[in-house]
Amino acid sequence: MFSSEWSLVLFTVLTQAAVGIVVISEFTRLLLKNSGAHLKWQAPAACALTALGLLFSLTHLGTPLHSVFTILNLGSSWLSREILVVGCFFAVILLLVLQRRKAPEKGATPLAIASIVVGLGAVFIMTRVYLLPTVPVWNSIATTFGFFGTMLLSGSVACGLIGSLENRSAKNAESCSSMAGVFCVSALVGLALKFIGIVLSMIALNNTDNYGMNALHMVADKGVDGLVAWIVMVCAGIGLFSWFALKAMGTKQIKLIASPALCALALVLAGEIIGRLMFYGTYMRIGI
Amino acid sequence: MLKRPAFYIDTTACTGCKTCMIACIDKHDLPDGVLYRRVSEYTGGAWTRLEAGTYEQNVFSYYLSISCNHCQNPICVRSCPTTAMHKDANGIVSVDHDKCVGCRYCEWGCPYSAPQFNEKLGKMTKCDFCRDDLEQGKAPACVTACPTRALHYGEYAELVAKFGEAQIIAPMPDPSITQPNLLVKPGRNAQPAGSKNGKISNPEEV
Numbered sequence: 001m002f003s004s005e006w007s008l009v010l011f012t013v014l015t016q017a018a019v020g021i022v023v024i025s026e027f028t029r030l031l032l033k034n035s036g037a038h039l040k041w042q043a044p045a046a047c048a049l050t051a052l053g054l055l056f057s058l059t060h061l062g063t064p065l066h067s068v069f070t071i072l073n074l075g076s077s078w079l080s081r082e083i084l085v086v087g088c089f090f091a092v093i094l095l096l097v098l099q100r101r102k103a104p105e106k107g108a109t110p111l112a113i114a115s116i117v118v119g120l121g122a123v124f125i126m127t128r129v130y131l132l133p134t135v136p137v138w139n140s141i142a143t144t145f146g147f148f149g150t151m152l153l154s155g156s157v158a159c160g161l162i163g164s165l166e167n168r169s170a171k172n173a174e175s176c177s178s179m180a181g182v183f184c185v186s187a188l189v190g191l192a193l194k195f196i197g198i199v200l201s202m203i204a205l206n207n208t209d210n211y212g213m214n215a216l217h218m219v220a221d222k223g224v225d226g227l228v229a230w231i232v233m234v235c236a237g238i239g240l241f242s243w244f245a246l247k248a249m250g251t252k253q254i255k256l257i258a259s260p261a262l263c264a265l266a267l268v269l270a271g272e273i274i275g276r277l278m279f280y281g282t283y284m285r286i287g288i
Numbered sequence: 289m290l291k292r293p294a295f296y297i298d299t300t301a302c303t304g305c306k307t308c309m310i311a312c313i314d315k316h317d318l319p320d321g322v323l324y325r326r327v328s329e330y331t332g333g334a335w336t337r338l339e340a341g342t343y344e345q346n347v348f349s350y351y352l353s354i355s356c357n358h359c360q361n362p363i364c365v366r367s368c369p370t371t372a373m374h375k376d377a378n379g380i381v382s383v384d385h386d387k388c389v390g391c392r393y394c395e396w397g398c399p400y401s402a403p404q405f406n407e408k409l410g411k412m413t414k415c416d417f418c419r420d421d422l423e424q425g426k427a428p429a430c431v432t433a434c435p436t437r438a439l440h441y442g443e444y445a446e447l448v449a450k451f452g453e454a455q456i457i458a459p460m461p462d463p464s465i466t467q468p469n470l471l472v473k474p475g476r477n478a479q480p481a482g483s484k485n486g487k488i489s490n491p492e493e494v
Contacts, residue, residue, distance in 0.1 A: 062390020062410030069370035069387045079393050080369035133465050134363065134399045209484065287399025287461035288328050288354055288488070 001222040003280030007060035012126060013154070013272050014053035015086055016147055018046040019119035020155015020190075021162075022093055026112040028159070028182045033107070037175040038166045042159055043097050043115070050090045078128040085122045092118050123151050137215050137284050140204035145197030146279070150272050152190025153234060156183045157241050157268050161261035164254050173252035180254055184245035191238045198231070208284045215284050226278050233271030237264040289378045293358055293417050294444040294469035295431075296451055299478065301438035304329055304351035306493075311433030312355070315418065322404045324415040325355040325430050326494035330459055332479070332486025348477035348486065352460070353439060355430065356381055356402035356415040357468030364394035364403050373403070373412070379469070380417045388412050399461035400468065401494070417441075444469050458483040 003009070025042035058064045071087075073080040096111045127147045130138040160183040167176050208215040219227065241257070241264035248256040304327055312318070312325045333347030358381045364373045365381060372387035373394050383403075388411040394403040395412065403412045418428035426432070431439045440447065448454070454471050456463055458479040479485050488494070 060391065062392070062405065062407075062412075063388065066370065066372075066387060066389040069372070070389055070391070071369070072371045072387070073369050076366045077369045077393075079367060079391065083369060129393075132363075132367070132397045134397050134461065213487075283396070285396070285399060288326075288352060288401065288459050288494075 001218060001281045002226060002274075002277045003283070005060070005277075005280045007056045007058075008280060009273060009276040011053045011057040011060070012147070013150060013269065013276055014049045014056065015089075016123055016126070016151040017154035017158060017269070018049040018053065018093075019089065019123050020151040020153070020186075021046040021049070021158050022089075022115050022119050022155075023151070024155045024159045024183065024186045025163075026116050028179055029107070029112065030109070031182065032175045032178055037163075037179050039159075039163060039179070040100070041162050041166055043093050043100070045158065045162055047090065047093045047097055050086070050093065054086065054090065078125060078131075082122070082125045082129050085118065085125050089115070089118045089122045123147055134285050134287060135283065136286065137201075137204050137208040137282050138279075140200060142197045142200035142204050143279075145193045145200060146275075149190050149192075149194035149197050150276075152186050153194060153238065153268050154190075154265070154272060156186035156190060157237065157261055157265045159183050159186075160241060160245060160257050161265055164248075164257035164261055168255045168258075173254075176254040177249040177252045180245045180248045180257060184242050184249075187238050187241055187245075191234065194234060198227075205282060208286075213284075215282050219278070219282060223278055223282075226274050230271045230275040230278065233267045233274070237267030237271065240264045240267070289422055290417075290443050292360075292379045292444040292469060293422070294442060294447050294471060295355065295357065296440040296442070296447050296471040296473070297353055298438045298440075298473040299350050299352065299457075300473060300475040301436045302327075302351045302353060303436055303438075305435065307433045307435055308353050308430035308439060311429040312415070315429035319406065319408060322406055322413060323494065324402075324404065324413075325353060326401060327351050327353045327490075328459070328488050328494050329490045330479070330486045331489040348479070349489070350475050350477055352457075352472070353430070354400050354470075356417075357400055357466070357470040358415075358417060359469065360467035361465075363397040363399070363466050367393050367397050369393065378419075378422075380419060381414070382416050382419075383412050383414060385409070385411050399465060447471050456481040458486060459488060 021042050025039045029039045070083045071080050092115045096108055096115055099108045127144040130143045205216040240260050244257050244260040248254050306327045309325050309327055329351055331349040335343045335345050337343055362381050370387045370389050372384040375381050390410045392405050403414050406413045431441050451471055455474055457474045
């Protein structure tokens with residue numbers, strides 16, 4: 001029921017969180033141009049998370065030294081495309097970080113837009129890797145909703161945590177509260193995507209049988225605790241985060257988010273890791 | 289050498305003795321848990337009540353000896369990120385160990401469980417149609433070993449001419465996904481493809 005594919009679980013969750021951080025923070029930055037709100041540490045944090053995710057992905061391989069060959073089949077393999085696009089995402093945000101370090105007064109807007117586009121492309125291609133015609137439990141739009149949900153949930157809460165820390169003594173309270181609003185909306189959209197994904201994944205699970213075992217029955221039999229823990233943790237995390245984000249918007253004090261966002265991030269990441277372990281654990285293929 | 293190598297299984301002759309599996313393990317010196325050929329036992333049925341109030345049973349069981357089918361459109365080749373998994377000029381789907389990264393993505397997708405991960409090598413391995421035997425004009429080890437002559441091999445078109453068009457029975461997957469070079473002679477108890485009447489009753493063996 002729960003997979004032991006820790007390397008893939010951590011690779012996908014961390015990379016999707018990194019994309020979420022970049023997409024949400026860069027979008028906020030473009031929206032609140034020159035407002036005085038600081039969004040300086042999100043891109044470096046995403047860069048570190050992507051590097052960590054890529055390192056975890058190497059531990060999945062039987063022969064990691066051959067990983068250089070994994071981009072040779074771009075013509076037909078979604079896995080090849082995934083490796084290339086995640087590598088490109090890392091390169092683009094690394095360039096963004098370096099450029100902002102070199103010239104902090106400039107926004108590096110073209111690179112910021114490129115990092116959003118490549119990041120969203122990376123999450124889309126990651127979902128395609130799992131849409132295998134022989135694995136009906138994954139071959140569903142539920143996978144797409146789930147991955148984009150993870151991106152927004154973890155990205156928004158992580159942005160909130162970093163944003164509240166770096167804007168503790170910000171002068172422009174108005175733009176900081178707008179920033180909290182964007183993070184809060186992103187988190188709630190992420191939660192909605194996650195729930196649509198969970199419902200659709202139940203339909204996909206029910207369509208899958210192998211060795212006479214129905215995948216939904218397997219979840220009902222052995223996975224209820226995990227499913228409940230996943231939903232409760234994500235809801236608690238987003239509830240906590242949204243409550244304090246709204247409070248910060250009302251009082252124009254973004255520093256109020258810091259501690260709740262830390263708890264929310266721990267809850268969301270733990271919940272998402274449980275959910276991803278179940279995703280890999282319910283792998284069932286058609287055939288013989 | 290063959291151009292489109294194929295296997296033929298006569299399920300009316302197969303007794304599920306697994307000699308083909310053993311011959312394959314022996315020939316390739318396979319480690320524990322690695323099986324290039326697997327004999328699945330598909331079983332089902334129950335007691336059914338008749339109008340007169342009596343009961344009769346409709347139980348069935350048959351065997352399918354399946355290795356790699358060296359498909360025409362192999363999902364393992366399509367999905368392999370390194371191009372290590374490839375179909376060569378002789379139609380044999382094989383792994384180039386100088387490229388294989390051991391990601392196991394081919395294993396996820398193949399509906400016949402053909403790619404098998406070798407922990408010791410850190411790479412995928414699979415049936416190579418006993419290429420060395422074919423080069424000497426000999427039959428693959430599994431075919432040679434079958435005591436009931438249920439397994440045959442040859443050029444796909446020649447097998448079709450001899451045994452008729454391919455038929456698909458449960459629990460085989462939809463052949464349009466990979467276009468396997470496999471012909472099956474169904475027995476009298478064969479269940480139609482997609483049937484939920486039975487289940488593979490020896491999962492621990494395959």
